[in-house]
Amino acid sequence: GAVVSQHPSRVICKSGTSVKIECRSLDFQATTMFWYRQFPKQSLMLMATSNEGSKATYEQGVEKDKFLINHASLTLSTLTVTSAHPEDSSFYICSARVDRDSVLYSNQPQHFGDGTRLSIL
């Protein structure tokens, strides 16, 4: 079945560091990927929609300069948390939308990565 790989699964770094998280669709093309943020025991909040070859669409209240998104290929989107601070500590999850013309679409149109636990000291 379709799989989305998210890397790293866990990262601990000092305040002021920039951290890059990768989201990769392993066996299907994903023109669109999504980045969510989740605090403990809370829901997933959509941060931005990543579109291959174009600028990401950010949700209201999400700082574009803080959370840089690049979707340079049909299988890879990256989220960079720039100059991270302790309040950026959270669980970040990506999902990849299977393109409609894919044979995989009818089975499950969207697949999630396993998430990245980011801790800023």
Add this chain to the structure above:
Amino acid sequence: AQTVTQSQPEMSVQEAETVTLSCTYDTSESDYYLFWYKQPPSRQMILVIRQEAYKQQNATENRFSVNFQKAAKSFSLKISDSQLGDAAMYFCAYRAGASYGKLTFGQGTILTVHP
């Protein structure tokens, strides 16, 4: 804007018993999809069941079934013969038909299964 509400922060059930998780949503769209996702302690998101709004028949996947009441905008999940492995956080989610996959999640319900 679409909203999804799960009014039960926590639920518990005895093993082998049945439990129902509630979800309501608000939308002005006619074409949309509803989902239940399971998130175990590993925090992996697992699709449990999905329902297309245009289908009147309630979706069923083995021990999991939904009660989709379109007019009431209600979408509850019933878990029959509960197992210890069902313990997790469950999220109800909504996707508009033309949203290209953007999901709106409810607050989540933590399900505990007692042996």
